[in-house]
Amino acid sequence: MAWVYLIVAGLFEMTGVTMISKLHHDKTIRAFFFLVISFWLSFAFLALAMNTLPMGITYAVWTGIGTAGGAILGMIWYDEPKDWFRLSCIGLIIISAAGLKLFS
Amino acid sequence: MEGFWGDDKMNMQWVKVVIAAMFEIGWVIGLKHAASWWEWSLTFVCIYISFHLLVMAGKFLPVGTVYAVFAGLGTVGTVLFDTFLFGEQLGPIKMVLIGVLLIGIIGLKLAEDKPREERI
Numbered sequence: 001m002a003w004v005y006l007i008v009a010g011l012f013e014m015t016g017v018t019m020i021s022k023l024h025h026d027k028t029i030r031a032f033f034f035l036v037i038s039f040w041l042s043f044a045f046l047a048l049a050m051n052t053l054p055m056g057i058t059y060a061v062w063t064g065i066g067t068a069g070g071a072i073l074g075m076i077w078y079d080e081p082k083d084w085f086r087l088s089c090i091g092l093i094i095i096s097a098a099g100l101k102l103f104s
Numbered sequence: 105m106e107g108f109w110g111d112d113k114m115n116m117q118w119v120k121v122v123i124a125a126m127f128e129i130g131w132v133i134g135l136k137h138a139a140s141w142w143e144w145s146l147t148f149v150c151i152y153i154s155f156h157l158l159v160m161a162g163k164f165l166p167v168g169t170v171y172a173v174f175a176g177l178g179t180v181g182t183v184l185f186d187t188f189l190f191g192e193q194l195g196p197i198k199m200v201l202i203g204v205l206l207i208g209i210i211g212l213k214l215a216e217d218k219p220r221e222e223r224i
Contacts, residue, residue, distance in 0.1 A: 017167055017168075020158065020159050020162040020167045020170075023159065063179070067171055067172050067175050070168050070172075071169075071171070071172065074168035078166075078167070080168050088211070089209075089211035089212045090168065090169070090172045092205065092211070093172045093173070093205055093212075096208065099201045100180070100183050101179060103197055103201075104182075104183055104186060104192065104198075
């Protein structure tokens with residue numbers, strides 16, 4: 001069950017990141033509300049997952065899903081650049097950040 | 105202004121992301137170590153400032169980029185704080201990972217400096 005919480009936390013983080021784009025795009029209070037709620041739920045589920053799972057791996061998976069998911073949704077919905085150089089850089093950051101969290 | 109380091113207004117957005125990451129270090133440490141009410145208040149102030157700057161930078165830079173840099177720098181900062189403040193070990197693996205992560209961030213900065221079509 002802890003893994004389900006963790007994945008849900010990652011998905012809400014991904015939603016939160018996307019809501020930043022939505023906020024600038026739509027400029028509505030609704031987008032702002034969704035932004036706050038998404039990150040709030042993300043933290044809540046992260047805390048639930050950390051009750052049973054080790055902190056390092058929990059954090060690593062959470063950042064990985066949120067950052068990769070946020071980048072992918074940004075490319076699909078908000079026309080963010082798709083060149084291979086940018087994607088490799090984001091990939092490098094995700095891999096090394098996840099590695100650092102695993103080893104701490 | 106367009107110069108060797110890129111456009112001034114865009115550089116300001118990167119400064120915002122870097123400061124947001126510094127406040128992220130603050131609240132990560134806070135969530136882990138805060139014990140009294142004022143330490144918790146400080147933690148929440150850090151969360152507010154870091155997300156505020158993150159959202160502001162996301163107005164001009166692709167949010168995928170902003171969030172990757174924010175999460176990456178926050179992680180490096182937290183590891184360094186754990187090392188120098190709380191006496192954790194910084195082995196060769198961590199040092200290599202920090203190097204790779206910084207290469208990724210510098211690469212993203214260079215990628216965004218390249219001219220391209222107008223974004224929404």
